Amino acid sequence: MTGVTLQGAIKKYGETQVIHGIDLEIEDGEFCVFVGPSGCGKSTLLRMIAGLEETTDGQINIGARDVTHMDPAKRGVAMVFQTYALYPHMTVAENMGFGLRMNGYPKTEIEEKVQRASSILKLDPYLKRKPKALSGGQRQRVAIGRAIVRGPEVFLFDEPLSNLDAELRVDMRVEIARLHQEIGATMIYVTHDQVEAMTMADKIVVLRDGRIEQVGAPLELYRNPSNRFVAGFIGSPAMNFLECDVVDGKLVHPAFSAPQDCPIALPSGLTKVTVGARPEHIELDHNSNQLNIDLTEALGGVSYCYLAGPDGSRLIVEERGDARSSEGTTVGLSVPTERLYLFDPDTGLRLR
Known part of the structure; x- marks a missing residue:
């Protein structure tokens, strides 16, 4: 061969x-x-x-x-x-x-x-x-x-x-x-x-x-x-992307329950960045109301929540275990800092 x-x-x-x-x-x-x-x-x-x-x-x-x-x-x-x-x-x-x-x-x-x-x-x-x-x-x-x-x-x-x-x-x-x-x-x-x-x-x-x-x-x-x-x-469901503002070194978006810490040191003067998060890495905050759960797909061992934000953002979140989020409820979200991916909003290249 x-x-x-x-x-x-x-x-x-x-x-x-x-x-x-x-x-x-x-x-x-x-x-x-x-x-x-x-x-x-x-x-x-x-x-x-x-x-x-x-x-x-x-x-x-x-x-x-x-x-x-x-x-x-x-x-x-x-x-x-x-x-x-x-x-x-x-x-x-x-x-x-x-x-x-x-x-x-x-x-x-x-x-x-x-x-x-x-x-x-x-x-x-x-x-x-x-x-x-x-x-x-x-x-x-x-x-x-x-x-x-x-x-x-x-x-x-x-x-x-x-x-x-x-x-x-x-x-x-x-x-x-x-x-x-x-x-x-x-x-x-x-x-x-x-x-x-x-x-x-x-x-x-x-x-x-x-x-x-x-x-x-x-x-x-x-x-x-x-x-x-x-x-x-690469990945199914696909990675979620949000266009975030950078304020005092933190990532700000209406979908986040609170500003997210930035996983890397960003270039000076950068005010906007594309943030990526995989569905399995997102954590739902049921004490917040930034996003509405439009649909929940229950597949047995895993469920997928389809979320919609007031700014038109759409996200998919994976849930495991017996507890399932209900359609029509509102939630916020957060992502562990080490699970965030940052991309240049103009070129699409990964920021490292």
Whole structure:
């Protein structure tokens, strides 16, 4: 197996540039997830690695090979798409071995490779079935099995779980994570779902408008975001943000029961700052009345309170335990100083 390196990768469609000089190193055997909102360029970047999109400028290496302008079939990658793309008239076994058969592999070798992939993905009972007799999750496993049979150096996944229902998505996340542990291949996975990214990745690449916002391990991005965009994108529910005044070194906002201590020394003359707080770090003060509880979602072990302030601010607060706040009541809030995140209100960059 081998890693992937991008150096100054650029993609243009005519005069429109959609990928802006991406520099990225994905280690051998790493599970790397590209995540970001729709239109950020994550699928385009994946297709550039696969060779399905031409790279306008820069270089892409797979291992020690420069594959920037190499034919897709020669790059040593296998791609799993959002759609299963299975041949309806072929059995599961025939679908999985089709690529090898077209390349003239001996029948016995094809059967061995199909059997191994089938064993990994627990598809043995379905090898003689045709796709119409399979569930959505089983069809996606067949598509993954077809990629395994090819024995690629790098696996590429383009939102492979988007067509599945919620329960199957969870099951398939576990299947793909287990597959990565078992075969140890380098995998690059594209999703707009940050929960998938957090639960599956060794490394997350957060993209926006064709540029990398931050790269790091899931918990590193969650605990130490470099800007407001990453802070708001990583985490579910998303981080809350308030535009606060800075008065005598304290953070002042109508939602706070009292001015909050500032966790860092702010630049002299700074009068406003964006304050971020995650839902699980906010403490409700039921003796104050700055915010109204519009809605409470009780999910069993956890509940989420949706709060509205007189200035139009909206926040989500997580509650645990048996006690639940009631809709229609008013509260204030506070956050432990060490749990506050501060961002420049103009640039969005983290203040440290």
